[in-house]
Amino acid sequence: MAVAFAAIGCAVGCVGSSQGEADYQHKAVATTEHVRSSVRTVELAVQTAAEGDDYGPYLSRVISQAEDDASSAANAFDTIQPPGETSDEVRDQVDELTQQALDVLSKARIAIRRGDVGGLVQLSSDLTAAGDQLEQFGESEHV
Amino acid sequence: MKKLFAVTLGILTAIGGFVDIGDIVANAAVGARYRWALAWVVVVGIIGIVLFAEMAGRVAAVSGRAVFDLIRERLGPRFALANLIGSFFVNLLTLTAEIAGVALALELATDVNYLLWLPVCALAVWLVIWRVKFETLEDVFGLLGLAMMVIAVTVWRAGPDWGSIFHEASHPTLPPGEGLPTYFYYAIALFGAAMTPYEVFFFSSGAIEEHWTRSDLFVNRANVYIGFPLGGLLSLALMSAAALFLNPVGITVEHLGQVALPTTLVLGRTGLAVLLVGFFAATFGAALETALSSGYTVAQYFGWQWGKFVRPLQAARFHTVVLAAVIVGAIIGLSSVDPIKVTEYSLIFSAVALPLTYFPILVVANDVGYMGDKVNSRLTNALGTVYLVIVVVAAAAAIPLMFATKAGA
Numbered sequence: 001m002a003v004a005f006a007a008i009g010c011a012v013g014c015v016g017s018s019q020g021e022a023d024y025q026h027k028a029v030a031t032t033e034h035v036r037s038s039v040r041t042v043e044l045a046v047q048t049a050a051e052g053d054d055y056g057p058y059l060s061r062v063i064s065q066a067e068d069d070a071s072s073a074a075n076a077f078d079t080i081q082p083p084g085e086t087s088d089e090v091r092d093q094v095d096e097l098t099q100q101a102l103d104v105l106s107k108a109r110i111a112i113r114r115g116d117v118g119g120l121v122q123l124s125s126d127l128t129a130a131g132d133q134l135e136q137f138g139e140s141e142h143v
Numbered sequence: 144m145k146k147l148f149a150v151t152l153g154i155l156t157a158i159g160g161f162v163d164i165g166d167i168v169a170n171a172a173v174g175a176r177y178r179w180a181l182a183w184v185v186v187v188g189i190i191g192i193v194l195f196a197e198m199a200g201r202v203a204a205v206s207g208r209a210v211f212d213l214i215r216e217r218l219g220p221r222f223a224l225a226n227l228i229g230s231f232f233v234n235l236l237t238l239t240a241e242i243a244g245v246a247l248a249l250e251l252a253t254d255v256n257y258l259l260w261l262p263v264c265a266l267a268v269w270l271v272i273w274r275v276k277f278e279t280l281e282d283v284f285g286l287l288g289l290a291m292m293v294i295a296v297t298v299w300r301a302g303p304d305w306g307s308i309f310h311e312a313s314h315p316t317l318p319p320g321e322g323l324p325t326y327f328y329y330a331i332a333l334f335g336a337a338m339t340p341y342e343v344f345f346f347s348s349g350a351i352e353e354h355w356t357r358s359d360l361f362v363n364r365a366n367v368y369i370g371f372p373l374g375g376l377l378s379l380a381l382m383s384a385a386a387l388f389l390n391p392v393g394i395t396v397e398h399l400g401q402v403a404l405p406t407t408l409v410l411g412r413t414g415l416a417v418l419l420v421g422f423f424a425a426t427f428g429a430a431l432e433t434a435l436s437s438g439y440t441v442a443q444y445f446g447w448q449w450g451k452f453v454r455p456l457q458a459a460r461f462h463t464v465v466l467a468a469v470i471v472g473a474i475i476g477l478s479s480v481d482p483i484k485v486t487e488y489s490l491i492f493s494a495v496a497l498p499l500t501y502f503p504i505l506v507v508a509n510d511v512g513y514m515g516d517k518v519n520s521r522l523t524n525a526l527g528t529v530y531l532v533i534v535v536v537a538a539a540a541a542i543p544l545m546f547a548t549k550a551g552a
Contacts, residue, residue: 033393040392044404053411057254058419062400069397135393 024080024087028094029138031077035098036134038070042108043127049112050121059120060112067105074098097137101130150362154370161374162291162381163429164244165237165493167422168486169336170378172396173329174385177321182312182379184330188337189375191530193367195501198508198519198527199343200363203350206513210347211443214503217510226499227444231437233496234341236489238433238472242268243482244426247399252419258477265473268430269466277352277451284428290421293414295380297406301387308383328544328551331537332487335494337378338534341429343500344436348443352452357517397483437468487550494541497534505531 045062048054077098082091104126111119173181203209215223245268246260253260271280317326355363385396388405396402399422406414435451442449442461449461476482505527508519519527545551 034395036393037395037397040394041401041404044388044392044394044408048404048407048411051408051411055407055412055415058251058400058403058407058415060254061251062398062404065398065400131392 020083021086024083025090027077027080028090031073031094032097032134032137034073035070035101036131036138038066038073038105039101039127039131039134041066042105043124043131046108046120046124046127049117050124054117056112056115060109063105063109063112067102067109070098070102070105074102093137097130097134101134104130150365154365154373157285157366157370158289158374158377161371162288162377162425163237163339164240164426164486165336165339165490166378167244167381167399167402167425168396168483169329169332169490170381171385171389171402172487173333174382175389175394175396175401177315177318177326177329178386178390179308179312179382180315180317181326181330181333182382183315184333185337185375185378185382187533188334189372189378190526191334191338191533192342192375193371194523194526194530195338195343195504196346196371197363197367198504198523199347200350200355200367201360201517202504202507202513203347204355204359204363205357205515205517206507207351207356208513209351209439209443210344210500210504211440212446213507213513214500215444215446217507217513218503223444226503227440229496229499230340230344230440233489233492234344234433234437234440235468235472235475236485236492237339237341238430238437238468239475240482240486240489241426241430241433242469242472243476243485244399245423245430246476247482248419248422248426251400251403251422257482258479261476262473264427264430265469265476268427268434269469271427272431272434272451272465272469273455273462277349280428280431281349284424284431287424288421288428290417291377291425293406293410293417293421294377294384297409297414298380298383298387300409301384301405303383303387308386322548324544325548325551327540328548331494331541331544332490332551334533334537335490335492335497335541337375338497339490339493340496340500341433341436343504344439345432348436348439348450352450354452360517399483434465434469434472438462438465484550491541491545491550494534494537496538498531498538501534502531 042063045059045066049059074095077091077094082088104123108120108123108127111117111123170185199210202213206213211223211227214226218226242261242264243257245264246257249255249260249264250257317323350359350363353359381402384405385402388408389396389401394401394404403415403418403422406418410417438461439449441447441464442458445460447460448458450458455462475485505519507513508527509524511518
């Protein structure tokens with residue numbers, strides 16, 4: 001049954017090759033939205049820590065999963081062949097934005113695993129900035 | 144007084160036991176994506192499960208026999224076998240999702256990977272089924288499941304604009320950039336979450352386990368007409384919490400931890416602790432129900448001795464099926480498939496398999512030979528027919544929509 005699941009999962013959810021500039025752009029926006037979701041998740045998690053009523057194991061798990069998700073989305077996008085030169089620019093932009101986001105998410109994960117709640121809270125503005133940039137990209141490139 | 148206590152306890156356990164991993168994931172995912180634009184599906188689903196469970200409970204109480212026993216006798220062994228295969232597959236999928244759900248709840252509480260918890264959870268599920276009395280396990284996990292009420296408290300404490308929520312729910316519109324196929328894909332997932340077949344196998348077999356008779360029809364109605372709708376409110380609360388806190392910042396629900404964020408923000412560590420207990424109880428209780436349902440369906444079809452009201456040695460084949468289902472569920476869960484995806488697929492396949500059990504129950508509930516003067520009323524039949532159309536349409540559309548929308552991507 002696990003094999004059947006993998007087959008269904010691939011049939012309905014695998015990242016396909018790009019069918020043109022517009023399709024590539026669509027996938028770029030979907031990737032940034034995915035990464036933004038992870039960034040915003042961690043932003044909310046940090047907000048609970050800032051209020052001093054946090055629970056370490058829960059925060060650690062939420063942040064790790066968000067980082068894993070963002071990383072998977074970025075890696076999946078990198079495997080798509082850009083169809084032309086315009087797409088190369090889009091790819092560079094997405095790479096830059098997702099890398100920035102992944103850096104902040106990694107810092108958040110390191111901070112919470114060290115029990116450094118103060119350090120985690122300090123990342124709040126970086127998370128907001130990374131999320132906003134991803135959102136702006138999505139709005140400007142939406143096709 | 145004793146009767147009142149039993150009815151109250153039944154209602155409370157019906158509320159606490161209503162929500163499972165499918166409801167948690169589907170309602171939160173839909174709330175984060177569509178806000179209240181699919182709230183109407185929850186209402187349709189709750190009316191459907193009330194209708195379905197009331198018929199199944201009444202059939203069990205009046206005839207003294209459970210669903211699969213009657214399906215085989217009334218509709219013949221071939222139809223019943225096809226029914227058994229489909230229902231067992233969906234049940235196994237749901238069991239996998241529930242065991243993984245217990246492990247995910249423990250993962251959030253401990254930060255230990257859910258794959259390490261999964262075998263422990265599977266063993267605990269089997270041990271509880273093996274050792275604990277039916278009434279005890281039903282009451283304990285049903286009552287513990289009431290901890291999920293903390294989600295409703297979260298929404299209430301957030302102080303939303305109720306008028307605007309009602310307006311959004313009663314005037315559903317598609318968010319920008321969303322297509323109708325994806326909207327209906329999620330509608331079917333939500334419908335599948337509310338009307339999961341195992342709930343009815345468990346409810347009707349549970350009635351036999353508790354030796355219901357005609358005199359217990361009042362308990363049946365109280366559980367179903369009061370307990371289930373109140374349990375359904377928890378589904379709406381899950382949707383609302385996600386709509387209020389996750390949707391505005393563009394969060395897509397992919398993990399159980401994200402579902403807990405609104406409660407953590409509003410009620411802090413205490414709220415989170417209560418919610419994690421609720422997650423654990425809801426998923427563990429549902430894992431027990433689905434594991435038992437696997438045994439119920441197979442044993443009832445083949446005419447074996449079944450149930451926890453007899454000693455395990457007397458129902459050895461029933462307990463073997465339960466154990467095998469738990470082991471297979473755990474193995475699938477351990478194969479590194481995403482547990483949230485398993486949950487989503489289980490909801491879609493639940494919708495596909497629903498007519499297989501809904502239709503026979505509707506037939507038997509109208510059969511004077513089994514039901515005597517307790518056959519369906521005209522109103523129940525009218526509603527039952529409308530829902531037959533709904534479940535058939537949902538079942539037919541589920542798989543094409545799953546492929547067309549890449550599982551709601």
